[in-house]
Amino acid sequence: MGPHTILSVAIEEKSFPARHGQAAFPVLQEIRFTLADQEILAIVGPSGCGKTTLLKLIGGLDTDFSGSIAWSRGATPRIGTVFQEPRLLPWRTVRQNIELVVPNGSNGVALEDLLRTLGLWRFRDAYPATLSLGMARRVAIARAFAIAPEILLLDEPFVSLDRALAERSRGVLLTAWRQRRTAALLVTHDLTEAVSLADRILMLSGPPAGIAVTIAVPKSVRRTGGEAAAAFAAELRRMAPPATDQSISH
């Protein structure tokens, strides 16, 4: 491990067990990478290739695999997860949803600051059912930041938002991230999203999913968004193996 490495992943294999007459099938194979402090690493692959499973393993929600997931400080750190669906409690307000996960009661000032950064302050007492999907996603992001995480796990945080809204939401996420820099793992099927947010990109192939190629996003493009990101993503798509390309381009 390097000096700033906070996470080393070395998954040999993850399979789903045999069930209902179906044979066991491998989902992940030979996935090895490290994550540095304050680094944003994007994991890109087609929908259904096992990216969410990978995040579940790293988040400790599933421990049935062979290999190791090691945190540099030994114990599992504080992990802030943004799930693919916002997973908010419908019977609690925005503020209550966030306060639920903050240990030892929340710091009101910090919470107000966070909600303002994410443009959620005026929705603080709204119930999730009254929010648009884009806003509900922001609440999920606020919840993940609220615990002052040492690492963020983002599972397709902007999937099924239209392009303009997704881009604006990425901007909001980056603003929050710049104020509270943490390491982050971003899982997405959208190369443009990966290029807009990440320092490095792991492209998965499969099934079973393994790492096909690792790409460092050049400094000139990194976290600029807009045209530059789209152009670099297009370039990557031309380089990518055909199977992946097909799945990504939809």
Added chain:
Amino acid sequence: MSIVTLLAGWEAVGRLAGNRLFPAASTVIVAMWREATDGPLLESLAITSARVAAAFCLSMVLGTALGLSMGNWRKLDAVFDSWLTGLLNLPALVTIILVYIWLGLTETAIIIAVAINKLPATAVIVREGARGIDRDLMDMARSFHVGRWATLRHVFLPQLNPYLIAASRSGLALIWKIVLVAEILGRGSGVGFEIELCFQRFDVTRIMAYSLAFILVIQLIEWGALQPLERLTARGRK
């Protein structure tokens, strides 16, 4: 509003019938008042209510525990499923008589007998609730290290609440009816016992007065406890 039309209709039919076997609403209400101030109505109501409350609590606690366990653990569900079906279809009268024979004509026996009648229905309803718990929300709570108690209170119970309310509501209605039967069969007190006495004298007015009094009690519980609970559950629902 519906209460007013009900009372008006009842009054009209009673007047038209002009028969002491179908008294009008006003006659029954007057009789109820007389029994309350001058007769054993309040005392009987208190005794029966206490039995209803005890049997209700017992069946809710045991039924909820059983339903949650069966909803969570497939193996347990497989073992007890046919028990539940059997209990559900066992006539209340049979349970009551058997428990009276085994435990004697005691207060404990009546409460246990009535609770056994309600328990399987509670378990079945709560089992549905446990099966419907959103695993994704539970995973969310786990990933954020939300404590056991907070998860129970904020994530789990709000999902189970509609089922608990449904079980309570149907339970209350069922239990007080069964308690009356059990009182007729084997206790020398309570609303059921009074009704049995009236039956022997063909005193329909008083039978109706006692029933009406108990319906009022159940309605008060509905307004005072169940509906506020329900509003609590409905928060955030569109």
